[in-house]
Amino acid sequence: MKSNNFFKNNFIYIFFFIYFLIGIYIIGDYGISIDEEFQRYSGFYWLNYILEFTQLEVLKTEVLFRLNDISGHTLPNPENFPFYGVTFDLPMAFLETILDIKDSRNFFLLRHYATFLIFFTSSIFFYLILKNRFYNNKIIILGLLLYITSPRIFGDSFYNNKDIVFLSLVTINVYFFFKIVDTLNFKNLAYLSIFSAIACSTRIVGIFIPLSFLFFLFLSKVNSKKSLLEILKIIIFFSFLFFFFFFFFWPYLWSDPFLNLIYSFKIFSEYPANFKMLFNGQYIDSRFLPLSYVPVWIAITTPFITLLLSIFGYLLLSKRVFVRTVNIREQKIHNDFWRGDNEKKDFFIFFNFTLIFFYIILANSDLYNGWRHLYFLHIFMIYFACIAIYRFQIKIISKKFYFLILFVLVISNFYKIYKYHPFQGSYFNNYVINKKNFEADYWGLAGVQFISDIIGRNPNISKINIGVASYIPLERSLRMLKRNIAEKINIIGQDYENSDYIFNNNTSEVDKKKNNKYNIPKNFKLISEFYIEDLIIYQIYKKN
């Protein structure tokens, strides 16, 4: 009885402890994504820029040495892409230097550990959000499981130091917004302003957080008894802290704040590169996406139970917002859009999701690599799912049975995570009829496993030439391998004539139906395919 109580009282600590241990245990299994090398480069570039303002000569020399050591013919120079936020990359460059990490595999493992720790922290914040809103332990645990076990999010939480970091920051911001709804004081305001500044300087799209906070302040003012002076004080305090930290965390803005900020906004909606990508069996232009692009990607890569519950939750909230909107009167006791703090929190989530989701679709924003740029919507989707779970349990008589079924369905996500490991980032749900119609390994995670496979097949050969029938810069995967192994491999891109093997992972920046850039020559034979369920991750071709 005593031990049972101990388990009950400490369940959440045990849960997070086990999750943490699993994460740390499997982190070494993941490959390297194609953006990580550039992000490391960008981190050192901006660290070097900041150190120019200091007298730390020893550190300066070391950072400059590491910066000059980064090279690669496919690697873009951060000088030409300065608009990326460096809230993650710069501290990582600093840590790498301070810890004196020399091995290239450890450069990236450090980043993977940090990414996982950030997402792990965000899962704690998400737990606090659910605890703040729902009070029911079963809903809280279900919500938490949905948040963590969505296979794409789970996989990316080990290496995607762009989108997962941003998702984590959005989650932390939502928590502090909820705290402000409960208690509007300067401490909570300071937290929200700092974290929204960090989110915004990580990704400019994070601007929706301070803007929606101010909009909600305006909506609250309409029916509140607060004086205009009080509201003004809040706005000035919040804005001052926000802008201070926003500029502080984004060195790109230091030289010309106004123009550089405008340029960043422009880049957000119109990326300065265009390419083709496989979507639904057709090669489409990244600049002109069909309206169905985001909904289809979300629908085919989200577990069915999450998708279903999210849609129900969203519809339930839509109905409530519609009823509140048509009942707005000039004089009212309650606020126009909510009847209490919980409804206000729900409305905040509903409002932001609706605005972002439909704006991205309608404004024809440039997107590529599935919907990874919108992974921050994941927190909103899981929140909707929790709303649906909460509302259905009120109406269902057999609550035990209801939760049991939900737990079983959610736990099936674990099976998918296990099955796809370490390629959860390429997960598709079972409702995709032909997975060949979509790009799976668009971030080149398979590169490390492919090279290890080739080495395993040729342990005694001193040099192996590898061609690449994909846009993936495969040479970056060598950085995750031991030097003596990496030295055996010579990546020669599309020089198929001199290749011993060819790597193909079904990703292309050109229309493969019209362009023969990645056509495998006839003197090569398919010798191996690595696939999960019916999804091909990569293929190996060998010269006859």
Add this chain to the structure above:
Amino acid sequence: MKIFIYKLLITLVAIYILFQLTFGLIIKEFNIKISEITSSENIVIIKEKIRKEIKSGIKKDQIMSQEDSRLLKEFFNKIKNEINNVE
């Protein structure tokens, strides 16, 4: 006043959505067509097509009709004369 502001906001959003779903889509379709025509893949296809046509033309006994040949001959002669007469 409050209701007026809400109505104004809702109307503006509705107009934006309507515009994007009508004119926005037409403009997008137009841009897609232009981008397809000017894409490098399409240029390669056109080049290949020209090559193919030239090759099949070479195999024929006569590429042009008598009338076209006469017309082109006169045209080239005229240009030739004009070039020769330049000071």
